[in-house]
Amino acid sequence: MKLHYSILLFIAISTFVALPVPANGQTLAAPEESLSLATIAVPTQGDVTYTRPTRAIKLHNYAFDAFGPYPIAGAAMAAGVGQMENTPAAWGQGTAGYGRRFGSDFGIAAISTTTRYALAEAFKEDTLYYRCECKGPLPRLSHAIVSTLTARHGEDGHRAFSFSAVVAPYAGTMTAVYAWYPDNYGARSALRMGNYNLLISAGQNILLEFFYSGPHSLLSRMHLNNSHGAPDPGSK
Secondary structure: OOOOHHHHHHHHHHHHHHHHHHOOOOOOOOOOOOOOOOOOOOOOOOOOOOOOOHHHHHHHHHHHHHHHHHHHHHHHHHEEEEEEEHOOOHHHHHHHHHHHHHHHHHHHHHHHHHHHHHHHHHHEEEEOOOOOOOOOOOHHHHHHHOOOOEEEEEOOEEEOOOHHHHHHHHHHHHHHHOOOOOOOOHHHHHHHHHHHHHHHHHHHHHHHOOOOOHHHHHHHHHHOOOEEEOOEEEEE
16 A cells, blocks of 8 residues: 555544534543553653553453444545555455455454454553643644553553554554465565554544544444543543
8 A cells, every 4th residue: 555545544534533423412431531651751741540441441442443433434445545556456346356455454453453452451551542641732742652652551550662552553464464465465565564554553543632522522422432542530
């Protein structure tokens, strides 16, 4: 996938995710400020309100991140880009070609998400997204980008490098290349596609940091937490 098409795809997905909707009588808990951050120098104000998410919250977010409307929409858009570029060429055009590309892109996303949550559980990482308690666009942007490679650890939620966040974007692409992609695709192609996945993850964090629109957003109307987000500790 060429870079300019990837950027256009990200903008399209970003616009969809950020859309607000009218108020809906009984929305679930409003998403809170949360995700993986690290011991890398980022401007923050201390995590005085950190509460480690329960297993139910993590399972809830996993189901949404892996099988909810956004991965479906993302796979549909990515398949459209692949259809325009005819990649992989062996899959051809038409409905059959688009169907294979959609299934492939959705499978890559599901495997990547499953890997992230599974590794986070194994390494006791909290990979939910926590919006920055800092002020100003540059510190908040720095927070969102660093959060792509970090996670919270321990009961105090200290921030450190996240193995699961770094490995997950490449798990799906490596699986795809060696499981169902044509033989002319190899590790190099998987790494390149994984880099795009990592870039999209950073973009999602930026969206959550700057464009979260509160309890009346599309995500809340669906009665689901925001992607990668934890519910507000004050909500019941």
